[in-house]
Amino acid sequence: MKDLLPVTNTPFDYLEFDIKYVWVAGKNANVQVLTVLDVYSRWQMGHYIAFLIKKESDRRCGCNSTF
Numbered sequence: 773m774k775d776l777l778p779v780t781n782t783p784f785d786y787l788e789f790d791i792k793y794v795w796v797a798g799k800n801a802n803v804q805v806l807t808v809l810d811v812y813s814r815w816q817m818g819h820y821i822a823f824l825i826k827k828e829s830d831r832r833c834g835c836n837s838t839f
Contacts, residue, residue: 777811786811791825 778786788809793802804825808817 780812783812783815784810787817794821 780786788811790807790809792805792807794805795801796803801823803821803823806820806822806825808819809815810817
């Protein structure tokens with residue numbers, strides 16, 4: 773697993789975008805959770821939850837000042 777992460781020496785050098793599916797029993801449907809992480813510190817910069825996530829969704833996760 774160590775070989776998969778980029779070598780970084782400073783915070784915010786590399787960002788990781790992770791999408792997970794979560795089952796919502798009350799809606800009988802999956803939602804998607806987009807999380808943005810700093811690879812160096814593993815700090816969660818923001819997240820966004822929706823039934824459908826498109827490429828524009830990274831602006832909604834609370835990280836738009838970074839991009």
